[in-house]
Amino acid sequence: MIELPEALNLAKQLRSELMNRQVTAVMPPTKLHKFCFFNKEPALYHNDLVNAKVVDAEGFGIYVDLVFDNGLRLSFNDGIHCRLLVDSQLENYQLLIKFDDERSLAFSVGMYGALLLHDDHFGDEYYKASRSATSLFSDEFPKRYYEILDASKNSLSAKAFLATEQRFPGIGNGMIQDILYVAGIHPKRKVHTLATIEKRALLESMIRIAAEMIEKGGRDTEKDLYGVPGSYRTKMSKNTLGSPCEKCSDIIVKESFMGGSVYYCPSCQKI
Numbered sequence: 001m002i003e004l005p006e007a008l009n010l011a012k013q014l015r016s017e018l019m020n021r022q023v024t025a026v027m028p029p030t031k032l033h034k035f036c037f038f039n040k041e042p043a044l045y046h047n048d049l050v051n052a053k054v055v056d057a058e059g060f061g062i063y064v065d066l067v068f069d070n071g072l073r074l075s076f077n078d079g080i081h082c083r084l085l086v087d088s089q090l091e092n093y094q095l096l097i098k099f100d101d102e103r104s105l106a107f108s109v110g111m112y113g114a115l116l117l118h119d120d121h122f123g124d125e126y127y128k129a130s131r132s133a134t135s136l137f138s139d140e141f142p143k144r145y146y147e148i149l150d151a152s153k154n155s156l157s158a159k160a161f162l163a164t165e166q167r168f169p170g171i172g173n174g175m176i177q178d179i180l181y182v183a184g185i186h187p188k189r190k191v192h193t194l195a196t197i198e199k200r201a202l203l204e205s206m207i208r209i210a211a212e213m214i215e216k217g218g219r220d221t222e223k224d225l226y227g228v229p230g231s232y233r234t235k236m237s238k239n240t241l242g243s244p245c246e247k248c249s250d251i252i253v254k255e256s257f258m259g260g261s262v263y264y265c266p267s268c269q270k271i
């Protein structure tokens, strides 16, 4: 799933590959996926985009926007796979955009995802939250973090605090695993029980791990525009499950929690 590091990296790759390229055709889904959402009939995307040129690509939160010179944006979100193809011999896609240099951009979907074409006055609340989120790297972020933390309910777990309700758009169930590990906090830990030093460690870990993931072009559990995994080596993920923790050598475990998996070190992240 695309989270902030992958959104930023995809936007960077799209800018470098597709700036000023002109759309020659947009093909609708080969077979419509039940959980792929469009905000209008996908067959109509062709008329809106044909002859338009790419003028920018932006990544924010869990979204990537491809921006065209006719004022339209194609926004895709966390469950979408976006690949650049030299020849469009892909058999299945939810949308395929052909460009004037024979290359194409193919979009497919994992469990669910959205491919939205709009004129920048888009009302979806997830989109707006992603686009207006306070940057983790801004001077205002620590203040915002403590405000959200102080307003949290007693029952809120560390995982829910970080990854739900758009508190921190772009941080999802992937990024939180390493953020919590580096901060030494168990995913199920109630945030109201965190000591001052732990709150601070969590804030620092969010900023540091996000910066590292961004710098390395995303996590090794996700693929980029060319289908290549990111260079950030995840510490707590399906890739490291069952291996020794790099700090204490205890074995990394996995549990189901809140509709997803959590990976953690039972010794470094005690509840």
Ligand SMILES: [Zn+2]
Pocket: 245, 246, 247, 248, 249, 250, 265, 266, 267, 268, 269
């Ligand atoms: Zn450990």
